[in-house]
Amino acid sequence: MQQITDTWLLFMRHLKKTGREPMWLLIGLLQPILYLLLYMPLLKNMPDAMGNPQTMAQTVRLFTPGMLIIMGMGGLFAGFSFIDEIRTGIIARWLVTPAARLSIIVSLVANQLVTLLLQCILLLVVAYFFGLEVPWGGLLLTMLLVMMIGTCMSSASYAISLTVQDEGALASITNTFYLPVTLLSGILIPINSSAPQWLQTAAQFNPFYYVVEGSRALFAGNFGEDKVWQGFVVMTAFTGVMLWLALRALRKMAA
Amino acid sequence: MSDIILRTTRLTKTYLSGRGKAQKTVEAVKGVDLEVRQGEIFGFLGPNGAGKSTTLKMLTTLLAPTAGDATIVGHDLRKHPQKVRACIGYVSQAGGTDTFSNAYENLILQARLYGVSQTVAAAQAQDLVTRFQMTEFATRTAKSYSGGQKRRLDLALGIVHRPTIVFLDEPTTGLDPQSRAYFWEEIMRLKEDGMTIFLTTHYLEEADNLCDRVAIIDHGEIVALDTTEALKRQAGGECITVGFNHESLAEQAKVLFGGVSFIQKIIHQDFKLHLYVQDGGAMLAEVLRILDKEGIAVQTIGLSRPSLDDVFLQQTGRSLRETGKE
Numbered sequence: 001m002q003q004i005t006d007t008w009l010l011f012m013r014h015l016k017k018t019g020r021e022p023m024w025l026l027i028g029l030l031q032p033i034l035y036l037l038l039y040m041p042l043l044k045n046m047p048d049a050m051g052n053p054q055t056m057a058q059t060v061r062l063f064t065p066g067m068l069i070i071m072g073m074g075g076l077f078a079g080f081s082f083i084d085e086i087r088t089g090i091i092a093r094w095l096v097t098p099a100a101r102l103s104i105i106v107s108l109v110a111n112q113l114v115t116l117l118l119q120c121i122l123l124l125v126v127a128y129f130f131g132l133e134v135p136w137g138g139l140l141l142t143m144l145l146v147m148m149i150g151t152c153m154s155s156a157s158y159a160i161s162l163t164v165q166d167e168g169a170l171a172s173i174t175n176t177f178y179l180p181v182t183l184l185s186g187i188l189i190p191i192n193s194s195a196p197q198w199l200q201t202a203a204q205f206n207p208f209y210y211v212v213e214g215s216r217a218l219f220a221g222n223f224g225e226d227k228v229w230q231g232f233v234v235m236t237a238f239t240g241v242m243l244w245l246a247l248r249a250l251r252k253m254a255a
Numbered sequence: 256m257s258d259i260i261l262r263t264t265r266l267t268k269t270y271l272s273g274r275g276k277a278q279k280t281v282e283a284v285k286g287v288d289l290e291v292r293q294g295e296i297f298g299f300l301g302p303n304g305a306g307k308s309t310t311l312k313m314l315t316t317l318l319a320p321t322a323g324d325a326t327i328v329g330h331d332l333r334k335h336p337q338k339v340r341a342c343i344g345y346v347s348q349a350g351g352t353d354t355f356s357n358a359y360e361n362l363i364l365q366a367r368l369y370g371v372s373q374t375v376a377a378a379q380a381q382d383l384v385t386r387f388q389m390t391e392f393a394t395r396t397a398k399s400y401s402g403g404q405k406r407r408l409d410l411a412l413g414i415v416h417r418p419t420i421v422f423l424d425e426p427t428t429g430l431d432p433q434s435r436a437y438f439w440e441e442i443m444r445l446k447e448d449g450m451t452i453f454l455t456t457h458y459l460e461e462a463d464n465l466c467d468r469v470a471i472i473d474h475g476e477i478v479a480l481d482t483t484e485a486l487k488r489q490a491g492g493e494c495i496t497v498g499f500n501h502e503s504l505a506e507q508a509k510v511l512f513g514g515v516s517f518i519q520k521i522i523h524q525d526f527k528l529h530l531y532v533q534d535g536g537a538m539l540a541e542v543l544r545i546l547d548k549e550g551i552a553v554q555t556i557g558l559s560r561p562s563l564d565d566v567f568l569q570q571t572g573r574s575l576r577e578t579g580k581e
Contacts, residue, residue, distance in 0.1 A: 096340060
């Protein structure tokens with residue numbers, strides 16, 4: 001019970017901090033809008049898998065899940081402000097209190113998810129004006145996947161931050177990881193049968209490939225597709241592992 | 256009052272530093288044995304890098320010891336860190352104030368993490384704001400605080416849950432003399448309230464003025480441990496410090512004084528000799544006379560009552576006043 005209270009208290013503190021730095025929140029919210037405004041027009045004339053030209057509504061439906069996932073993957077950058085917090089000694093101060101280590105990690109992740117949710121809602125509103133049509137069930141299940149990605153990615157970022165405690169190292173690790181994972185998941189350009197065979201094979205080993213494909217199926221209302229359950233299974237496992245790694249890193253933190 | 260509240264046995268911390276073939280084991284703390292008594296101010300005095308903070312991090316559950324044991328307020332540090340956490344307070348060197356919150360928010364959250372209700376936490380926060388004279392700035396976010404104001408909040412955060420023992424890591428480093436004096440008063444008041452205080456410092460004056468007992472630590476080992484009075488008594492009656500303009504002269508003089516009966520102890524440090532004697536005033540003239548007779552030129556000469564620095568000097572051959580400088 002005390003663990004839940006602690007998580008809540010710390011979460012409220014992080015939320016207050018986010019609210020007191022509205023500039024960062026606004027910049028974070030600008031991101032989805034920029035993606036849709038600058039990226040969507042490029043896709044307008046892209047043919048579908050059959051080679052037929054697509055309508056704007058089709059394009060939006062194909063790429064909105066990917067945009068949502070990119071927002072989720074942004075959790076990878078959560079570590080930057082966290083390293084700053086480690087430096088002020090505040091994390092060490094909480095570690096000396098009886099508060100559970102898990103409460104500290106969960107409260108931080110929950111705060112990231114609030115920002116992520118706001119970004120996603122904004123993105124969906126803009127996508128709606130581009131003509132997005134999506135079944136409610138598909139949308140909610142996709143949002144669940146995106147929240148898992150946010151949890152997984154921010155946990156990974158906290159784990160790295162706690163270990164390296166250096167912004168430069170965090171930047172190079174996350175950037176090295178971010179680009180291949182994004183491209184090989186088919187977020188920006190779908191990996192279909194026209195892609196080279198080796199790339200298709202490589203994508204099979206990228207957990208995010210299943211999530212992206214799964215969420216596209218959900219947006220299209222094809223709930224029974226294999227990629228849907230595969231996406232959930234992969235993401236559940238990854239989220240669990242990353243949370244555990246973050247918790248372990250916090251326990252071992254060199255204060 | 257002589258109850259032992261903290262006891263360490265052969266407490267040790269070793270790190271691996273470097274990689275591959277260049278990897279070395281660094282012994283930050285080498286088998287420290289300590290006993291801290293209920294209600295005292297216990298000082299951990301030593302130069303930077305002596306292992307003071309590392310010891311404190313082990314005692315506050317932040318760092319797992321490599322070897323050895325510790326019992327704090329009756330709880331085993333290794334087996335029951337959670338129980339230890341409930342009865343200790345800690346103020347790190349960095350402090351750890353939340354600069355995005357004001358003093359009240361900082362204090363209330365800290366108290367609540369110890370399981371106190373919102374009402375009680377708010378009352379405690381108000382008490383501390385009044386006690387540490389923070390009313391004037393307590394509703395502003397801590398970002399705008401001066402160094403001294405921030406440090407006051409740090410201390411308040413460390414004791415908001417009324418711990419049995421509070422650990423202060425270099426509590427006054429970087430403070431101006433006025434804030435330091437204020438801090439010393441507050442620490443004395445905590446002691447009057449019955450709290451046990453364990454502080455680290457590299458300031459001699461701090462250890463001397465504030466602490467009941469002092470452990471002097473160097474290179475991860477305790478070189479002396481006693482009350483400040485006893486330590487100074489051990490150091491000798493009075494100290495005559497003679498400075499020369501060449502090290503060879505100091506060595507020459509050292510040999511010369513080696514056979515002089517009234518000199519109890521001689522410590523040679525670079526260009527200086529520290530001579531420990533009983534009746535300093537009279538002996539000062541005698542020392543000068545001996546040097547003059549041998550034709551050894553003296554550059555400076557001084558007489559002082561032994562300080563904790565003399566204790567450190569006698570144990571390590573170095574002066575804390577000089578090594579402690581940042």
